[in-house]
Amino acid sequence: MNLAATGMAAAVAIAVLTALLAVVVRTRTSVVGVGTALTGVAAVVAGAAALAGGSFSVVLPGVLPLSGVSLTLDPLGGLFVAVTGGVAVAAGIYSMSYADTPDLRARGVRVALPLFVVAMVLVPAAANVGTLLVCWELMALTSLVLVVAEHRRGPQVASAGRWYAVMTHLGFVSVLIGLMLFVAHTGDDSFAAMREAGRHLSPAVAGVVFVATLVGFASKAGIVPLHAWLPRAHPEAPSHVSALMSAAMVNLGVYGLVRVGVDLLGGGAAWWWLLVLALGAVSAVYGILQAAMSSDLKRLLGQSTTENMGLVLIGVGAAGLFASSGDRALAALALTAALVHVVGHAAFKTVLFLAAGSVLHATGSRDLDALGGLRPVMPVTTAAFGVGALAASALPPGTAFVSEWLLLQALIHGLPAGGVAAAIAMPVAVAAVALTAGLAVATFVKAFGVGFLAKPRSEAVAGAHESPFTMLAAMGIAAVVCVVLALWPAGILPAVQAAAGGVAVSGDVTLRLNQATGALSPLLLTLGLVAAVAVVAAVMRAAVARRVRREARLWDCGGGPMSARMEYTATSFAEPLQRVFDDVVQPELDVDVSHHEESRYLVQAVEYRRKVPDRIERRLYQPVLSVITAWGRAGRGLAPGSVHRYLGYGFYAVCGVLLLLAVTR
Amino acid sequence: MYVQLLDLACGALLLTAVLVLWRRELTVIIRMFALQGAALAVLVGVLAAQENSAELWAVAVGVFALRAVVLPYLLRRALAGAGESRRETRPLVNVSASLLAAAVLTLLAYAVSQPLVELAPSAATQAIPVGITVVLIGFFVLVTRRRALSQLVGFLLMDNGITAVGFLATTGVGLVVELGVSLDVLLAVLVLQVLTTRMRETFGDTDLDELRELRD
Numbered sequence: 072m073n074l075a076a077t078g079m080a081a082a083v084a085i086a087v088l089t090a091l092l093a094v095v096v097r098t099r100t101s102v103v104g105v106g107t108a109l110t111g112v113a114a115v116v117a118g119a120a121a122l123a124g125g126s127f128s129v130v131l132p133g134v135l136p137l138s139g140v141s142l143t144l145d146p147l148g149g150l151f152v153a154v155t156g157g158v159a160v161a162a163g164i165y166s167m168s169y170a171d172t173p174d175l176r177a178r179g180v181r182v183a184l185p186l187f188v189v190a191m192v193l194v195p196a197a198a199n200v201g202t203l204l205v206c207w208e209l210m211a212l213t214s215l216v217l218v219v220a221e222h223r224r225g226p227q228v229a230s231a232g233r234w235y236a237v238m239t240h241l242g243f244v245s246v247l248i249g250l251m252l253f254v255a256h257t258g259d260d261s262f263a264a265m266r267e268a269g270r271h272l273s274p275a276v277a278g279v280v281f282v283a284t285l286v287g288f289a290s291k292a293g294i295v296p297l298h299a300w301l302p303r304a305h306p307e308a309p310s311h312v313s314a315l316m317s318a319a320m321v322n323l324g325v326y327g328l329v330r331v332g333v334d335l336l337g338g339g340a341a342w343w344w345l346l347v348l349a350l351g352a353v354s355a356v357y358g359i360l361q362a363a364m365s366s367d368l369k370r371l372l373g374q375s376t377t378e379n380m381g382l383v384l385i386g387v388g389a390a391g392l393f394a395s396s397g398d399r400a401l402a403a404l405a406l407t408a409a410l411v412h413v414v415g416h417a418a419f420k421t422v423l424f425l426a427a428g429s430v431l432h433a434t435g436s437r438d439l440d441a442l443g444g445l446r447p448v449m450p451v452t453t454a455a456f457g458v459g460a461l462a463a464s465a466l467p468p469g470t471a472f473v474s475e476w477l478l479l480q481a482l483i484h485g486l487p488a489g490g491v492a493a494a495i496a497m498p499v500a501v502a503a504v505a506l507t508a509g510l511a512v513a514t515f516v517k518a519f520g521v522g523f524l525a526k527p528r529s530e531a532v533a534g535a536h537e538s539p540f541t542m543l544a545a546m547g548i549a550a551v552v553c554v555v556l557a558l559w560p561a562g563i564l565p566a567v568q569a570a571a572g573g574v575a576v577s578g579d580v581t582l583r584l585n586q587a588t589g590a591l592s593p594l595l596l597t598l599g600l601v602a603a604v605a606v607v608a609a610v611m612r613a614a615v616a617r618r619v620r621r622e623a624r625l626w627d628c629g630g631g632p633m634s635a636r637m638e639y640t641a642t643s644f645a646e647p648l649q650r651v652f653d654d655v656v657q658p659e660l661d662v663d664v665s666h667h668e669e670s671r672y673l674v675q676a677v678e679y680r681r682k683v684p685d686r687i688e689r690r691l692y693q694p695v696l697s698v699i700t701a702w703g704r705a706g707r708g709l710a711p712g713s714v715h716r717y718l719g720y721g722f723y724a725v726c727g728v729l730l731l732l733a734v735t736r
Numbered sequence: 737m738y739v740q741l742l743d744l745a746c747g748a749l750l751l752t753a754v755l756v757l758w759r760r761e762l763t764v765i766i767r768m769f770a771l772q773g774a775a776l777a778v779l780v781g782v783l784a785a786q787e788n789s790a791e792l793w794a795v796a797v798g799v800f801a802l803r804a805v806v807l808p809y810l811l812r813r814a815l816a817g818a819g820e821s822r823r824e825t826r827p828l829v830n831v832s833a834s835l836l837a838a839a840v841l842t843l844l845a846y847a848v849s850q851p852l853v854e855l856a857p858s859a860a861t862q863a864i865p866v867g868i869t870v871v872l873i874g875f876f877v878l879v880t881r882r883r884a885l886s887q888l889v890g891f892l893l894m895d896n897g898i899t900a901v902g903f904l905a906t907t908g909v910g911l912v913v914e915l916g917v918s919l920d921v922l923l924a925v926l927v928l929q930v931l932t933t934r935m936r937e938t939f940g941d942t943d944l945d946e947l948r949e950l951r952d
Contacts, residue, residue, distance in 0.1 A: 715828060715879055715880070718875075718878050719879045721875075722875050722876065722878070722879045725872075725875065726841075726844065726872070729844055729845075730844060732848055733844065733847035733848050736850075
C-alpha cells in the first residue's frame, strides 16, 4: 500500500467518519469543518503522491452490484484529486465558523459537506464506468443538498436548486448515454479495456460517444449553452460550498472531457476539438461579458467561472487539434496551459468566493452597488480579495497570467502547425483569449474597487466587522497558494507535465520555446515590477518633499463634501462596456425622470434601472420551457379530479393489456 | 363429485358477481357479496377435501368467517347509518349495458387465461377464468358505481376474485399469506368504513363524483 493508496483510503475514511459523527452524535460545526479539511489534506497527499509517480489500483468487486468498484489513481486523476483536496482544506477550515448558522447547522447539510468532498475526490480516481457514474451522481446529490441549505432565505434559493437539479441530471443522462454506447461496443466497462478498444471504434460511433459525453461534461463545467444553472446555483449556495463547486466541481467536467476524449477515445477527429475550441471561446467571452455587467458579487464570480472554464476548454481543444495533426509537443503545451489554468483558477476562485462569503457574513449583502468602504473595517478580507482579483485578471504578477500566457504561446505557435482549420481557428482563439483577458481586468477592477474601496454606500456596510479567525485563516491559506502559483509556476509544472504526459499526449514540455519571445520568468517580471513601483514611489516622495505641502478638500464643484452617492457604482462603472457591447448583451434600460411641479425644467429625481438578461438563456431555454409548460397544461385535461375517471384509466389499461396478450399470444 | 362441486362453487362465484352488477338495492348487493364469500369458502372447502389437508380446512373456515360474516356485517353497519340513500340510483353505465360488459369481460378472461390453463390442465385450473372474471367485474363496479359503499363492494369483489385465482392455481398459498391478506382486507374495509362515514358527515352524501375539487 503506497502513499497514494493510503491517502485515498484516509480521505474516504475521514469523510465517512465525519458524516457518521454528524448524523449520529450531533457534533459541533467545527468538528465537521475539521473533518472536511482533513479529508482535503489526505486527498492532497494522495494526489501529490500520484503525480510523483506512485499510482495505485484497487478493485472491490463486492461493493457495487454488477460492475463493482474499481479505483485507479494515475497522474491525470492525481492532479484533480490534489486540486479538489486543496480547495476542501480551505473550505473546511472556513466552514468552522461560517457554517455556524441555524440553516447550516442542520444535520443533512453537515452530513452532505464531507460526502460532497469525498465524492469529488473519488470521481477522478474511478477506473470503470459504474464507479465513475455512481460517484458523479453522489457528487450531484450532495452538492444539491448544500445548494438549497439556506432555502429559508427566499424563493430564489429553491429556484436555483431546481435549475441545478434539472441541468445536472440532464447532463448526467447525456454522459450515461455516451458511456453506455461506448461500453456496448467494448463489452467491458473498465477504463483499461475501453482504452484498448477506443482506438478501434468506428469514427461515427466514437463521434456520437464524444458529443454525448461532451454535452454532459460541459454542462458540469458551466460551458455556454449549458451554463444557465451556474450563475444561479453558485451565488445562492453558502460561500464555502460556492468555493467548492466553483473551484473544484466544475473542474471535473474538464477532467471527464480529457479522460474520455483524449485518454479513452485516443484523440479522434479534428472536428471534435474544433467544437471544443469554439465552445470554449464563446464561453470565455460571453461569461466574462456577463460578469462585467453583473452587480451581484457572487453572481459575478460564478459567471467568471464560466469564463475560466471556457479558457481551459480552449486549451484542451487546441491540444486535441494539435494532437490530431500530429504535433505532439504543441499539444502537450496547450494541455499543460489548460491544466495550469485549472490549478490557478481553483486557487483564486477559492480566495474570491471565501472573501465574498466573508463580506456577506459581515454585511448581509452581495450587491456591489450597496457595498464599498470595506477596507478600513475588513482589512484582511480586502487584502485577500485583492490578491484573488489580481490573480484572476491575467496581469503579470497574477496567477491567471501564467496560464493564459502559456495558452497564447501555444495558440500563436500553433498557427503553422495545422491545416486550414487551424489557420482560421487559432487567430480567432487568440483574439478571444485577449478580449477575455481585457474584460477580466475591467471586471475585477470593478469588483474590487467598487466593492471594497471608496466610501460605504449603505448602513449595513458602515457597521461591518472583520470575520472570525478561522475564516481569515482559510482565505489566507488560499491567498498564499495564489501568490506562490503566480510567482513560482515552475513549482507545479513538473506535476502538470506528469498529468498532461500521462494521457497519451507525449512529448517534453518546456517553458522555453524556440523564439525569443517565448521565455519569460514571472518571478523576475514581478521583481522588476516591484522595483519599478519602488523607484517611482521614491522619486515621487523625493519630488514632493521639496515642495511645501498644503492640505485641501477635493474639488467638488462647490457642492459640499463628497458623499457616497457621488461615487462610481458597479452599474455606472460597467456602463461604457455595456455601450460598447450593446448589440451583444442587449440590456433593458429604464429611465424615469420626474420634474418639479413649478417648473418643467427642474429635475426632481432621476430613476435609472438596468437589467442585463442572459440572452442565450432567453433564446434557448424559454422556448423549451414554454413547450414543456404547454405540454403539462394539456396533460392536466387528463386529470379532471373525478375518481371514476382515474379508476377508469386503470381499468381500460388492464383490459387493453389483457386484450393485447390475448391477441398476440 | 369433486369436479361437480368445484364447478358449482365457481358458478356461484360468477353468478353472485353478475348479480351485484344487476341489482341496485345496496342491501341486496351486500347480501350477494355475503353469498359470494360463502361460495368462495365452499370452493376452498372442496379443495381441502380433495387435498385432504387440515390447514386448507382451517383456511376455508377462516374465509367463511371473514367474507361471509364479518365483512358483510361491517358493510351493513355502514349502510345502517346511511339513511335514505340506500340505492345505487344513477350508475355511470346503466344496468343492461353493465351486464353486456360483464359478458365481454368474461370472454376476455377466458381468452387471457388459456395459457395459464394449458400449463397444468386440471379441473381446478380450468376454473381460473372464473376467478379472473370476478376480478374484472369487481374493477368494473369500482369504475362505474357512484356510492362509496358500492365502490367498497367492488374492491372486495376484486379481492375475492384474486383469492379464488390463488386457490385454483396453487391449491392454497399457505396459511400465513392468506392470513396476512385477510387482515389487510379487513383493515382496508374498516378504514374505508370510517372514511365513508366522514364523507357523509361532511357532504351529506357518499357520491364520489362530488369529490372533484380535491385535485392539485
